[in-house]
Amino acid sequence: MADSEADVPRPDDLETWYRLTDVRIQDGRIIYYGEPLIPERRLLDELWPAFQEAGYELKLAQSERSPGTALVAAPVEDDESGGIPWTNIGLLVTTVLSTLFVGATAWYFVPLGEVLSDPLVLLQAWPFTAAVLGVLLTHELGHYAMGRYHNVDVSLPYVIPFPSFFGTLGAVIRMRGRMPSRKALFDIGVGGPIAGLVATIVVTIIGLSLGPIEIPAAIVEQSQSGASVVFNNPPLLDIIASLLGEQASYSDPALNPHPVIIGGWVGMFFTLLNLLPVGQLDGGHMVRAMIGQRQETIAALVPAVLFGLAGYLHYVRGLSLNQSVGLWAFWGVFALVIAFNGPADPVDESSIGLPRLLVGLLTFGIGLLCFMLVPIQIQG
Numbered sequence: 550m551a552d553s554e555a556d557v558p559r560p561d562d563l564e565t566w567y568r569l570t571d572v573r574i575q576d577g578r579i580i581y582y583g584e585p586l587i588p589e590r591r592l593l594d595e596l597w598p599a600f601q602e603a604g605y606e607l608k609l610a611q612s613e614r615s616p617g618t619a620l621v622a623a624p625v626e627d628d629e630s631g632g633i634p635w636t637n638i639g640l641l642v643t644t645v646l647s648t649l650f651v652g653a654t655a656w657y658f659v660p661l662g663e664v665l666s667d668p669l670v671l672l673q674a675w676p677f678t679a680a681v682l683g684v685l686l687t688h689e690l691g692h693y694a695m696g697r698y699h700n701v702d703v704s705l706p707y708v709i710p711f712p713s714f715f716g717t718l719g720a721v722i723r724m725r726g727r728m729p730s731r732k733a734l735f736d737i738g739v740g741g742p743i744a745g746l747v748a749t750i751v752v753t754i755i756g757l758s759l760g761p762i763e764i765p766a767a768i769v770e771q772s773q774s775g776a777s778v779v780f781n782n783p784p785l786l787d788i789i790a791s792l793l794g795e796q797a798s799y800s801d802p803a804l805n806p807h808p809v810i811i812g813g814w815v816g817m818f819f820t821l822l823n824l825l826p827v828g829q830l831d832g833g834h835m836v837r838a839m840i841g842q843r844q845e846t847i848a849a850l851v852p853a854v855l856f857g858l859a860g861y862l863h864y865v866r867g868l869s870l871n872q873s874v875g876l877w878a879f880w881g882v883f884a885l886v887i888a889f890n891g892p893a894d895p896v897d898e899s900s901i902g903l904p905r906l907l908v909g910l911l912t913f914g915i916g917l918l919c920f921m922l923v924p925i926q927i928q929g
Contacts, residue, residue, distance in 0.1 A: 557572055557574070557579050558579070558599070558600060558603040558605065558622065560596060560599035560600065560603075561599075562595055562596060562599065563581070563596060563599075565586075566585065566586050566587050566591075566592050566595050566596065567581065567583050567584070567585055567586060567592065567596075567620065568583045568584045568585075568586055569581055569582070569583040570582050570583045570584075571583070577623070577624055578621055578622065578623045578624075579605070579621070579622040579623075580610075580619055580620070580621055580622075581619060581620035581621075581622070582612055582619050583619075583620075584618070585618055589609055589618060592609075592620075593607060593609065593727075593896075594896050596620070597727055597896055598729070598896065600622055601700075601726065601727070601729070604624060605622040605623060605624060606622070606623050606624075606702075606725070606726045606727075607620060607621070607622050608620075608621045608622075608623070609621070634704075634705050636707070637704075637705045637706065637707055640707050640708050640709065640710065641708050643710040644682065644708040644709065644710040644716065644717050645678060645682065646671075646710070647710040647711065647712050647716040647717065648674070648677065648678040648681055648682060648710075648715065648716030648717055649671040649672070649674050649675065649677075649678050649716070650664070650671055650674075650712060650716065651674075651712060651713065651714065651715060651716035652671075652674030652677030652678055652681075652716065652808060653670060653671045653673055653674040655714070656674065656677055656805075656808035656811060657673050657674050657677070657762070657808060658764060658765050658768055659671075659673060659674075674808070676759075676807075676808060676809050677808040677809065677811065677812065678716070679809075679812075680752045680755075680756065680808070680809045680810075680811065680812020680813070680815075681715055681716065681717060681811065681812045681815050682708065682717070683748055683752060683812060684745055684748045684749050684752055684812055684813070684815060684816035684819075685706075685708065685717065685719060685720045685745075685815070685816070685819065686706055686708070686720060687744050687745055687747070687748035688720070688741045688742070688744055688745030688748070688816070688819070688820070688823075689706035689720045689721070689722050689741060690706065690744065691740035691741040691742070691743060691744025691745060692722050692737055692738075692740050692741040692831075693705065693706065693722055694740060694744075695733075695736045695737040695739075695740035696722075696724065696737050698736070699729060699730075699732075699733035699736060699737065700729070701724060701726065701728065701729065701733060701737060702724070702725040702726045703722050703723065703724050703725075703737075704722050704723040704724075704725075705722070706720045706721070706722050707720060707721050707722070707723075708720040709721070714778075715811065715815050719819055724737070724893065727893075727894070727895075727896055728893040728894065728895040728896065729895065729896055729897060730895050730896065730897035730899065731837075731838040731841070731895045731897065731898060731899060731900070731901050732838070732897075732899070732901050732902075732905065733895065734834050734837060734838040734892070734893055734895050735834070735835055735838035735839065735901045735905050735909065736905075737834065738831045738832075738833075738834030738835040738838060738892075739831070739835055739905075739908060739909060739912055741823065741831050742820050742823060742824060742831055742912050742916065743908075743912060745816055745819070745820055745823075746816070746820055746912075746915060748816060749812075749813050749816030749817055749820065750785075750789065750813070752809060752810075752812045752813045752816065753786060753789050753810060753812075753813030753816075754789060754793065755809055756806070756807045756808075756809030756810030756811075756812065756813055757789065757790055757793055757795040757796075757797065757807075757810060758793070758795070759807040759809055760807060761796070761799055761804040761805055761806055761807060762804070762805055762807055762808070763803055763804060763805075764802070764803050764804065764805050766803070769802050769803050777927070778925065778926075778927055779925070779926050779927075780811075780814060780924070780925055781921050781923055781924060781925070781926070782797050782798060782814075782921075783814070783817045783818070783821075783918065783919045783920065783921050783924075784918045784919075784920070785817055785915070785918035785919050786810075786813060786814065786817060788918065789813075797810070817919035818919065818921075818924060820916055820919050821916055821919040821920055822880065824912070824913060824916040825851055825880075825884060826844065826847050826848060826851060827847075827848040827851040827852075827884045827887060827888050828848065828884070828887030828888050828889075828890055828891060828892065829887060829890060829891075829892060829893075830887070832913070832916075833848060833887075833891070833892040834892045834893060835909050835912070835913075836848075836892075836909075837891075837892040837893070837895075838895070838901050838905075838909075839901060839905075839906055839909050841898065844891075844892065845891065848884075848888045848891070849888065851884045851888065852881045852882075852884045852885040852888065853881075855877050855878070855880050855881035855884055856877070856878065856881040858877040858922070859874050859875075859876075859877040859878040859881060862874045862877070862922070862923065868923065868926070871926070871927040872923060872925075872926040872927065873922070873923045873924055873925055873926060876924065876925065
């Protein structure tokens with residue numbers, strides 16, 4: 550952080566592209582007053598690398614002192630080096646508790662009364678928690694590692710607790726500042742799906758090797774007479790089970806796949822959603838890096854495809870909202886909203902090269918093996 554004018558960065562090209570009239574330090578930010586000599590977009594492209602190297606994020610702002618545009622250089626935040634990331638830790642602890650609760654009551658069939666009388670019984674569900682959080686955090690840490698490799702300011706993962714189905718809504722990281730290049734954008738975007746898919750396959754193999762668990766007779770009777778939630782298998786899960794000679798589902802209503810397999814299911818489903826080529830999703834970043842600004846054309850088609858899936862299931866297959874019609878309709882609306890923001894906009898628009906293109910195509914191909922027309926349905 551600049552404390553005096555002697556600490557103010559003055560890149561060699563600053564006054565080549567900007568008619569500088571004054572410099573002020575205010576609340577740790579450096580404000581350069583003057584007038585751009587080139588278009589503002591190009592001005593940022595020219596000056597951003599030098600300011601990033603000096604540890605500053607460069608932005609344009611309306612000048613308050615004179616007509617024209619001011620340059621504002623703010624120190625890059627570094628949540629991890631300045632102290633303990635309490636928000637990340639708090640969300641992680643809360644999500645561990647929510648996944649233990651959901652795992653114990655929904656997947657290990659521990660009665661709620663028993664949980665209330667002895668909360669330690671929740672620890673029975675630790676394999677479920679380890680599986681679900683393992684695949685999600687590995688995915689996000691793949692992004693984190695690639696971000697650090699390319700000197701992009703990224704946060705540690707934020708996991709989101711949710712007391713239903715899996716105990717979590719997933720995990721995210723924050724990227725601050727401009728993206729240096731399409732190569733960096735691609736590596737950060739693809740790092741998560743690749744790491745997450747590796748973890749997903751490992752978790753699925755472990756879950757299949759553990760065999761099924763027995764469902765209590767009372768739960769079986771209740772599911773036969775009332776509503777029950779069915780999670781259909783993605784092709785990748787069935788392929789892994791076939792290669793191992795194991796069963797991924799059971800005709801016997803008294804048997805359920807081991808809860809660890811649900812971690813693999815979650816990894817596959819979240820990978821599929823993240824690979825949608827729109828907005829700030831991994832797929833949006835990857836396609837933006839692979840084909841440049843033409844990504845906007847593909848992103849515009851994504852909501853239409855998702856709405857089309859919902860319409861097909863409802864009007865052709867005759868399925869109701871709770872049989873994945875509502876799921877695809879929701880994601881159609883979500884994709885429509887995030888499409889307006891678009892992916893990160895890299896400074897260097899150089900091509901990512903053939904090897905990265907092939908990695909991207911392979912990742913999208915494996916992602917298609919995670920697709921299910923009807924992922925979740927409620928029967929009865």
